[in-house]
Each structure stands twice: as structure tokens, then as C-alpha cells.
Amino acid sequence: MLHCGIVGLPLSGKTxxxxxxxxxxxxxxxxxxxRTDPNRAVVEVPDSRFDLLVLAHNxxxxxxxxxxxxxxxxxxxxxxxxxxxxxxFLSFAADADAxxxxxxxxSNGAVEHPEGSVNPLRDWEILDMELIFRDLGIVENRLGKLxxxxxxxxxxxxxxxLLERCRDRLMEERxxxxxxxxxxxxxxxxxxxxxxxxxxxxxxNMDETQTGIESIPGGADIERRISESGACVIKLYGRLEMDxxxxxxxxxxxxxxxxxxxxxxxxxxxAGAYSTLGLISxxxxxPDEVRAxxxxxxxxxxxxxxxxxxxxxxxxxxxxxxxxxxxxxHNNSFATCRDTGVLRLEGRDYRVRDGDVIEIRFNI
Ligand SMILES: Nc1nc2c(ncn2[C@@H]2O[C@H](COP(=O)(O)OP(=O)(O)OP(=O)(O)O)[C@@H](O)[C@H]2O)c(=O)[nH]1
Ligand SMILES: [Mg+2]
Numbered sequence: 001m002l003h004c005g006i007v008g009l010p011l012s013g014k015t016x017x018x019x020x021x022x023x024x025x026x027x028x029x030x031x032x033x034x035r036t037d038p039n040r041a042v043v044e045v046p047d048s049r050f051d052l053l054v055l056a057h058n059x060x061x062x063x064x065x066x067x068x069x070x071x072x073x074x075x076x077x078x079x080x081x082x083x084x085x086x087x088x089f090l091s092f093a094a095d096a097d098a099x100x101x102x103x104x105x106x107s108n109g110a111v112e113h114p115e116g117s118v119n120p121l122r123d124w125e126i127l128d129m130e131l132i133f134r135d136l137g138i139v140e141n142r143l144g145k146l147x148x149x150x151x152x153x154x155x156x157x158x159x160x161x162l163l164e165r166c167r168d169r170l171m172e173e174r175x176x177x178x179x180x181x182x183x184x185x186x187x188x189x190x191x192x193x194x195x196x197x198x199x200x201x202x203x204x205n206m207d208e209t210q211t212g213i214e215s216i217p218g219g220a221d222i223e224r225r226i227s228e229s230g231a232c233v234i235k236l237y238g239r240l241e242m243d244x245x246x247x248x249x250x251x252x253x254x255x256x257x258x259x260x261x262x263x264x265x266x267x268x269x270x271a272g273a274y275s276t277l278g279l280i281s282x283x284x285x286x287p288d289e290v291r292a293x294x295x296x297x298x299x300x301x302x303x304x305x306x307x308x309x310x311x312x313x314x315x316x317x318x319x320x321x322x323x324x325x326x327x328x329x330h331n332n333s334f335a336t337c338r339d340t341g342v343l344r345l346e347g348r349d350y351r352v353r354d355g356d357v358i359e360i361r362f363n364i
Contacts, residue, residue, distance in 0.1 A: 001042065002294070003068035004201075004273045005096030007089075009123050010074025010114045012104040013205040015039070016238040018071035020266050023245060038092055039071040045274050045281070046267045049324050049355060050292045053283055056332035057290050065281045065292040067273055070096065075130055076114065090134050094193040098277045099200045100269070101127060105216040106207035106239070120204065121218045121225060128175065128196075135194045136170040139163050142192075159188050170196070178230075199276045202231050203269070205238040208259055232276050236265040280354035283324065284308065285332070295352055302348040305360045315364035319346045324355035334359060 006014045022041035045065040054062045072092050093099060103120045104113065115122065146152060146160045162185050166176055175196035181189065189197065206216060213219045213226075213235065226233050241264065244252045281292045282304055293307050301321070306313035320334065326342040334357075337343040352358070 001066060001068050002097040002277055002279065003040075003070055003095075004098045004100050004277070005038075005070045005072055005093045006100045006102060007072055007075055007093055007127065008102035008203075009104065009127060010076060011111055012074065012102045012123065013106070013238040014074065014102045015071055016242055017100070017102050017203055017205065017236065017269070018069060020236070020238060020241045020245070021069050021269050023266070038073070040068060042066050042068045043270055045270055045292070047281060047292060049328075050281070050283065050290070052328065053285055053290045053324075053332065053357075056328075057285050057287065059285075059287055059290045061289040061291075063289060063291040065274070065279075065294050067270065067277070067279075069100070069273075074114070075127060077126055077130070090130075090195065093131075093195050093198075096198060098273060099195070099198050100203055100273065101200055102203045102205050102238075103127075105204050105210060108207070118217050120216055121221050124202070124222075124225070129173065131195045132170050132173060132175065135176060135192075135196045136167065138192055138194070139167045139170065143167065155188075158184075162188055166194075175200075199278070200231065201269075201272050201276050202226075202233045204233060204235045206235060208237060208240050211259070232272060234265070234268050234272050236269070238265075241265045280352065282352050282354075282356045282358050284359070285327075285357060297354070299352055300348060301346050301350040301352060301358070301360075304352050304358055305348075305362065308360065311364050312360045312362045315362035316348055317361040317363055319348075319350060320344070320359040320361065321346050321350065321352075322357045323353065324357060327357040 006018055008014045018039060018041070022043055043066065045067055047064065050064050070092065072089050075089055101124075103123050104118060105120045107118050115126070143160065143163050146156060149156070152160065166179070166189075169176060169179060176194050177197055177200065204213065204216065210216050213223055216222065237259070240256070240259070244255065247255060278297045279294050280297050281294060284291050284293065293304065295303055295307060301319040302313055302316055304319065305316050321344045322334070322337045322342055327337060330336040330340055330342060334343060
């Protein structure tokens with residue numbers, strides 16, 4: 001299963017955000033200093049289409065899409081160069097498919113700030129630099145090894161050229177995330193698990209007095225940085241949302257009057273993580289089970305078959321496909337979809353679209 005690692009400076013609200021996402025409330029203990037095993041939780045991806053399919057089919061079993069979140073300990077300045085427990089935490093981050101970067105915007109006199117003051121833009125840059133240092137260390141280490149060889153194989157020569165490009169980019173303090181790569185380049189880089197190459201979601205963890213980005217310290221600069229970097233940003237009232245989980249809906253409504261809280265942060269975070277990971281869902285529906293399956297955007301009908309079972313991929317004949325909207329508009333029934341001509345027969349190379357309802361025809 002794909003998983004998202006939660007990173008950020010110490011005391012930025014990572015565990016709070018983790019609790020909001022996983023609805024763990026007070027049960028999950030915050031990280032105690034020195035512990036290196038992170039909290040993990042699997043969460044269901046909220047999807048109203050899935051809920052409606054379950055209502056329509058009333059199956060014996062309903063299995064939504066899932067993503068795992070991992071709460072890592074705070075990354076201190078110097079971690080990228082191996083200071084403190086930095087390396088252990090960075091190796092957890094290196095395992096993740098995407099990073100959720102929590103930035104402290106809230107002011108809270110009772111919670112010290114590792115840098116002495118609330119300055120979200122500075123914190124964003126500190127963490128990014130730690131991640132860049134970590135990747136740079138790995139690149140230089142490998143380049144050092146390659147340059148000590150007398151003779152390089154052709155693929156090692158290609159690797160060296162690519163790593164030199166990576167090094168130049170990292171030296172300019174730019175992440176590897178948006179680097180242009182050929183499929184061959186991507187293949188070479190995969191084994192390095194670079195943390196700056198991972199998709200990243202920025203979580204601005206605000207307090208109730210902050211009604212928008214402009215009301216947090218350095219807000220205008222942050223807005224500029226967001227538009228320059230094209231980052232996916234989610235604003236969240238971490239502690240408020242955590243407190244709300246303990247209240248009834250009526251109490252919660254009273255409590256949040258005047259605060260532009262919108263769609264619950266939990267849903268926005270999970271949905272944001274899902275799309276930042278480049279994931280899409282397709283559905284299978286029947287009386288036994290309605291299920292949402294996860295694919296990467298760009299995957300084919302054959303990948304969809306393989307996600308369900310290897311036998312379905314091996315014996316793949318065709319996929320019967322209907323978009324969710326057509327399916328819902330036609331009585332949630334493949335038979336009706338076939339009769340009205342909205343059902344499509346697709347081959348193995350068909351690119352699955354988010355929300356497709358699929359039935360695989362196979363022969364083994
Ligand atoms: N006022 C306010 N306090 C918050 C908010 N989010 C977190 N806090 C408080 O900040 C403190 C640290 O929060 P955590 O979620 O434990 O932070 P963390 O990043 O997990 O900390 P470490 O794991 O120790 O690095 C706690 O006392 C929280 O209650 C917020 O949005 N507003
Ligand atoms: Mg924590």
C-alpha cells in the first residue's frame with residue numbers, strides 16, 4: 001500500500017495532523033524523544049461515489065481505497081548532514097511514496113519553537129534544505145565511488161552524467177521533484193529513493209485567529225513562494241480540528257462559528273495526498289463486494305486486472321468499462337449500460353480513468 005510520511009520541524013504539529021487524519025484522538029501517544037519507530041495508520045479514502053455504489057448494491061462487503069500515513073519525529077536543523085537522530089528519520093522519509101510537510105503557523109506561548117519564533121517561510125526553507133542536503137550527500141557519495149573506478153561500464157557512465165545533473169540542481173537548492181527525466185533516467189534514479197524527488201504536500205498548520213494565509217506571519221512571502229513553486233498547499237486548523245472530533249455536530253457548529261473551516265481538513269488532506277500521489281480509483285461492483293481499487297494515473301486495463309488478481313491479468317480478454325457518471329445514471333447496472341450503449345469494451349492498453357466501473361473478462 002502507498003504511504004505518506006508526515007515530516008516537519010519539531011513541535012510543528014505533525015502528531016496533531018496525524019491524529020486529525022486518522023481520527024485517532026488521544027489514543028495515539030505523541031512521539032516521545034529518542035523513539036524512532038513511527039506511528040502508522042491506514043485510512044480509508046473518502047469518496048462519495050464509492051458511498052453511493054455501496055448504497056445502490058448493498059453488498060456483503062464494502063472495501064474503500066486506502067492510504068497509509070506515518071507520523072515521523074521532528075526533523076531538526078542539521079538532520080540532512082546526519083545530526084542527532086536525523087538519519088534514522090530521513091530513512092523513514094525515504095521509504096514514503098509522498099511527504100506531507102507540516103509547517104507551524106500557529107502561535108502558542110505554551111509550545112516552544114525550535115527556532116525561537118514563528119516564521120513559516122523560514123521553517124519551510126529549513127526543512128527543504130535538510131532534504132536537499134540529504135540527497136546531495138547520497139549523490140556525492142555515489143559520484144565519489146564512480147570516480148574512483150578505473151573504467152566505467154556504459155550504464156555507469158550514463159548514471160554518472162545523470163547524477164552530475166542532480167548534483168548541480170541540488171547545489172542550486174532546487175529539489176529533484178520537477179527535474180525532466182527520460183524513462184531511462186527515472187529507472188536509474190528509482191533505487192536512490194531521493195527525498196526531494198517525492199511528491200510533497202505542504203500543510204500550513206494555523207490557529208483559529210488566522211483566517212487565511214495573509215494573516216499568518218510573512219503571509220505575503222508565503223503566497224509568493226506557493227505560486228512560484230507550484231506546491232500543493234492545504235490550510236488546516238490542526239488543533240481545532242482535533243478538538244472538534246470530541247464534540248457533537250451541534251457543539252462543533254457553535255464552536256466554529258465565524259471560522260472559515262470549510263470541508264473537514266481530514267478529507268482535504270486524504271484527498272490531497274491521493275491526488276498528489278498521482279493515484280486514481282476504479283470500482284468493481286457486485287452483490288458480494290463493492291470495492292475501490294487504487295491505480296497510478298496512466299495505468300492500463302491490464303494493470304487494473306492485475307490489481308484484482310494475477311490470474312485476471314494472465315487470462316485477460318477484455319475489460320467492460322463504464323464511467324461512474326454513466327453507471328450511476330443507468331440504474332447502477334451493467335446490463336442497462338449495455339442496452340443503452342454506454343458500456344465500452346476495452347483492450348489491455350486502455351488507459352483507466354478515475355471513477356471507471358470495470359468488469360474484467362478473462363479466461364484461464
Ligand atoms: N494553538 C495551537 N497549538 C497547536 C496546534 N497544533 C499543534 N499544537 C500544539 O503544539 C504542540 C506540539 O504538537 P504536536 O502535534 O505534538 O507536534 P509534533 O510536530 O508532532 O512534535 P514532535 O513530534 O515533538 O516534533 C502540542 O502541544 C499541540 O497541542 C495548533 O494548530 N494550534
Ligand atoms: Mg510528533
